Amino acid sequence: MLTRRRFLHTGLRLAATSPFVPHIFEAEAFQPPWRQPVASSQTITVGNSSIQLDLGNGNLDLSHDAITLWVRRAVEAIAKYYGHFPISGARVLVLPSSGGGVHNGTTWGNVGGSPAFTRIRVGEHTTSDQLREDWMMTHELIHTTFPSLPEENHWLEEGTAVYVEPIARVQAGQLDQQLVWADMIPNMPQGNPRDGDRGLDRTPTWARTYWGGAGFCLLADVELRKQTRNRLGLQQALRAIASAGGTIDHDWPIDRTLAVADKATGTDVLTKLYSRMSTTPVPIDFDSLWTQLGVAPSGNTVIFNSKAPLAEIRQAIFTPLA
Numbered sequence: 001m002l003t004r005r006r007f008l009h010t011g012l013r014l015a016a017t018s019p020f021v022p023h024i025f026e027a028e029a030f031q032p033p034w035r036q037p038v039a040s041s042q043t044i045t046v047g048n049s050s051i052q053l054d055l056g057n058g059n060l061d062l063s064h065d066a067i068t069l070w071v072r073r074a075v076e077a078i079a080k081y082y083g084h085f086p087i088s089g090a091r092v093l094v095l096p097s098s099g100g101g102v103h104n105g106t107t108w109g110n111v112g113g114s115p116a117f118t119r120i121r122v123g124e125h126t127t128s129d130q131l132r133e134d135w136m137m138t139h140e141l142i143h144t145t146f147p148s149l150p151e152e153n154h155w156l157e158e159g160t161a162v163y164v165e166p167i168a169r170v171q172a173g174q175l176d177q178q179l180v181w182a183d184m185i186p187n188m189p190q191g192n193p194r195d196g197d198r199g200l201d202r203t204p205t206w207a208r209t210y211w212g213g214a215g216f217c218l219l220a221d222v223e224l225r226k227q228t229r230n231r232l233g234l235q236q237a238l239r240a241i242a243s244a245g246g247t248i249d250h251d252w253p254i255d256r257t258l259a260v261a262d263k264a265t266g267t268d269v270l271t272k273l274y275s276r277m278s279t280t281p282v283p284i285d286f287d288s289l290w291t292q293l294g295v296a297p298s299g300n301t302v303i304f305n306s307k308a309p310l311a312e313i314r315q316a317i318f319t320p321l322a
Contacts, residue, residue, distance in 0.1 A: 033119045034112030036093065044068065046075045049085035051092060052114070058096025059124050066128050067094055073174060074137040078145065080320060081168035081235060086145040086242035087249070090116040092137075099123040101130055105140040109148050109248035116144035116248050139165045145242050147252035152201045156254065159191075159213015163221075164238065171320040180318075181295045181302045184218075185286075191215045193281030201278040215284050216277060222289070223269045225313045232265045233317060240264030 037057055042064075044051040053071050055064065071092055079085040091114040097103070100123035107118045118140045122131075142161040149157055166183075169175035191211025197203045200212055221234035244260050246252055258270040276282055290296065294308025305311060 032112065033093065033106070034091070034108070034114070034117050036095070036119075038093070040064065042068065044072050044075065046072065046079055047084045049075070049079075049087065050089050051075055051085075052090070054091065054093045056093060056095040060096045060122065061125050062122070062128065062131070066131060067122070070131040070134065070137060073132075073172075074141050077138055077168040077172040077174055078141055080172040081164060082145060082239055082242055083321070087115050087247045089114060090118065090141070090144055092141075093117070093119045095119065095121045097121040097123055100125040100127070102126065102134045102136045105136045107140045107143040107248065109144075109250075118144075135165055135169075138169060142168070144248045145238070146248065147241065147246035147250050147257055148248055149252060149254050149257065152204075153254045154204065155200045155209045155213040156216070156257075157213075158209050159211075159215070159217050160238065162210050162214040163217035163234075167235075167318060170318045177318050178301050178304075182297065182300065185290060185295070185297050185302065187211060188215055188218070188284075189286050192283045192286075197281035199277060199279035199281055203281075215286075216273065218289075219284060220270055220273055221317055222293075222310065222313055223273070224265055224267060225316060226310075227267050227269060228265060230313055230316050235317075235321060237261035237265050237270065 038054040039057050040055045042053050044053055051071065053068060055067065060067070071094075075085055091112070103121050103123070105118065105120040107116065109116055111117050118137075120137060120140060139161045142164050143157060146157055146160055166175055166180040170177050170180060188211060190207045191214060193203070193208070193212075197208070200208060200216065203212075217234055220237075224237065225231075225233045238261070240263070241257055241260050246257060246260065254274065255271075258274055261270050262268050292308060292310040293314040294305035294311040295302050295314060296305070304314070308314075
């Protein structure tokens with residue numbers, strides 16, 4: 001049974017050359033994560049992509065099959081959204097830890113001989129239901145589909161992963177669309193500017209990085225569909241970036257990234273939106289946006305208004321591409 005998702009984003013995505021080393025990794029500074037001991041290894045194949053799944057030392061109540069299914073479902077959701085898993089090979093290291101649940105996911109590009117490497121911790125007493133409802137594995141692997149941007153543009157990397165993850169899971173039949181909106185409505189406003197904000201490029205707070213980036217993606221998706229009469233959206237733009245080689249193992253400037261996306265849609269939506277929001281605090285009127293999209297909270301869920309001005313756009317965002 002589907003339950004409400006929890007948007008507690010603690011996952012990180014780091015380029016191999018990033019100078020940022022989170023405090024939780026300081027004890028491992030002398031042992032790169034991709035060189036940690038492995039207890040077992042197998043390969044998951046989806047389309048033309050091979051995912052090396054390694055399990056670290058430690059105990060888990062879950063079977064290896066349950067872990068494999070969890071990773072496979074994440075890869076399949078991303079492949080559904082992008083048309084295929086955009087990177088030919090990746091490695092995932094699952095480390096057993098204390099307690100329960102999934103936590104501390106991190107993804108690197110071009111390290112340890114792999115184009116993409118994800119390390120993620122799973123509590124010893126995690127259940128199959130917790131894995132089925134987990135968002136973090138999909139979030140982390142979405143990072144592999146996007147180029148490594150300069151540090152000041154980290155919000156777009158994280159915002160893309162926050163925004164695309166639930167949509168990809170809905171399109172793959174793994175998540176109910178109503179649950180996504182039920183979480184977006186209260187959480188998206190966290191990304192709006194606060195006192196002292198200097199724009200997305202210059203305000204690297206948690207809220208602006210994750211939810212501010214996700215809000216940018218939502219605005220871009222809606223505007224793209226407005227300008228193309230709902231023929232094209234952010235999904236096609238992101239597919240174009242990945243198809244042009246813009247994956248985690250390549251460093252791209254943001255101008256190139258947005259130009260490739262805009263060329264694919266025949267618009268200048270992303271370039272203009274970035275120019276407007278990168279160094280200037282621009283609040284999003286979410287209440288108005290929800291009304292236009294035809295979505296309103298109702299208890300623990302939402303209700304849809306099919307006659308709202310942007311109802312068809314709302315529906316198209318979650319509809320799988322042919």
